[in-house]
Amino acid sequence: MQIFPSGHATHPQWRMAAALVLAQLRAQMALPSYAANPALGLLYITDHYAGDAAAILDHLQAELPGVPDWAGTVGVGIAANNAEYIDEPALAVMLCALPSDQYRVFSGVAPLAHDMGLPGAGAFVPHSALLHADGAMPDLAGLLAELAQRTTGGYLFGGLASGSGARPQFAVSGNGNVPGQGAASGVFEGGLSGVAFAAGVPMVSRVTQGCQPVGPVRTITACDEQVVLELDGEPALDVLLATLEVSLDDPQPALQRVRATLVGLLGADGGAAQGGCPRGTGSFGARHFGADVRVRHIVGLDPARHGIAVADAVEPGMRMAFCRRNAAAARVDLVRICSEIREELEPEEVTAEVAVALAPAPEAQAPHPARRIAGAVYVSCAGRGGPHFGGPSAEMQIVRHALGDVPLVGFFAGGEIAHQHLYGYTGVLTVFVAGGDSSDAR
Structure with a gap:
């Protein structure tokens, strides 16, 4: 698994922000260590762009025709590997290079079926799922538990769309060519949507309390x-x-x-x-x-x-x-989960050169192969973010300092999802592991 290209930008006009993001993605896709042919796009926008959600998705699909599958949602803020955009117009994209038989995009019109992986139902067996949800849904807790039961690992991660107005979700597979989706645009309001992953997609996930x-x-x-x-x-x-x-x-x-x-x-x-x-x-x-x-x-x-x-x-x-x-407790616990992820992914024995490369640095550095992180998704509570941690983008700077300059996207949610539960005042950090077979979602 190669490093996932990612980009983020803010601008009053979404087309300008999209152009900046596309420039970052294309520049990375030309580098040998980054994936050149990713198939899954994760798209997060702030609620300033909510009214243009369909146009943004159409534009990105037209500019990136080799990326057939998309998922994401809207938040009062969005997260990137070194920045938080809160209450300002912004978008972030990460392009995931995953085998097409190892994930499925799902939504209300193309749900994650009960019988996936059973004889006659196809080879895909969902193990875990990135989930975006509408917090106004009745019996949301029951729906989360029921959806988790459709996966062999029983692990969900994600959050509730947030914003002052419309809260769209993105879910499109193969330009709409997925059973049940028909001619749907890929932009939905209400319900559940996201991406289910097979056990062949290794990841590590942790929850941090605030x-x-x-x-x-x-x-x-x-x-x-x-x-x-x-x-x-x-x-x-x-x-x-x-x-x-x-x-x-x-x-x-x-x-x-x-x-x-x-x-x-x-x-x-x-x-x-x-x-x-x-x-x-x-x-x-x-x-x-x-x-x-x-x-x-x-x-x-x-x-x-x-x-x-x-x-x-x-x-x-x-x-x-x-x-x-408590900001101090939140900072300590965020450092804890990042340290746990590093310990999980870094080799037990390293050379001096690798040790230096893995050491946190205040300046940006490319992800080192020994860390084996292809990309990351971070969903944090809308009540957290940089101001709660002491300054603009402070929360993401903590993550970056601990993990390095890894590709990361996410959003600030109205509630965070992990395991089978809905949380509050937490952060859910999930990393996709490159070149490994460990899966430790907990």
Whole structure:
């Protein structure tokens, strides 16, 4: 697998931005280390271009006739290997050189079938999937679980389209020549779309959290749908107020603290959280809840039952901790997942020359073959981004410093998807492995 060409640009006129991106792609495709004949294009645009989504896709297809398959969506911001474009007109493209029998583009009119890979259904067997979704869909959690069951690996990664207006998704295969798609343009609103990958497409994926616990991890011992009634046998509202050191006798400062507080949830069978986090320490990463923690808003208080309403269904036995967004914790956890990916992909023994080449450098450097990264997709929460990390494009600069100047595209989502779950305030980093057979999506 060769390095994936990628390009990104901002301009008030989408045609000018597209021209700049195309120039970058063509220049890279002429280099020997980059793929010259990629077949899958990943396209992400900011919501400034949402009204021109169909025209942008048509233009790119006409300019790149050798790229028959496209997928992507819109976000309030988009990510590239060294930049974040938030609340400005921009687009990013990465051209993936994958064998045509190792992936399938799917959408609402050409869904990922239940019987793919079964006798008589063709040779393609989906193992994992890059997913773009509409957050307004009913029972989205159930749809994610059902879609994950259609893959042998059970792993989804991606996010919810975001923006102030229309939120189109791109999904086209072979210029529309895919069963079920017919003459559809390849631009959709609502539903699910994306790319399914066979097990022959090696990748490594990690989830990074952006919050820090403000109290111990507790067990939900009583609840009613979305209302947590008891934590470790104590009234949940009383536990919240004691953790935040506030009282409803002084409601204004108490409500301000509650509004700034989130909850981290983990299923009863998660197994990763067997003990509490000390107050004000740790982060929701591998050390505590693990990547399976789901951060949710507190949406209301129930003084009559001393309960807390959260933005997710809860069950007795689930683990929960109160938390807050924390830039320092988010930075540490982002560095952690990048380090894990590097350790996964770099050779155990290297020469001095390779060690120097793999060392992070402040200036741009070409991806080194020893790192074996062909390209990467990063989906981050719309509430994160550079400003949350201390400056413009700071989040992507952390990733670049850790992984090197690798091709990367992505977007800032209304919710992040990993495993079979919808997350919040997280980042999902997935890299495609060149010249390897490891697949470690977790």
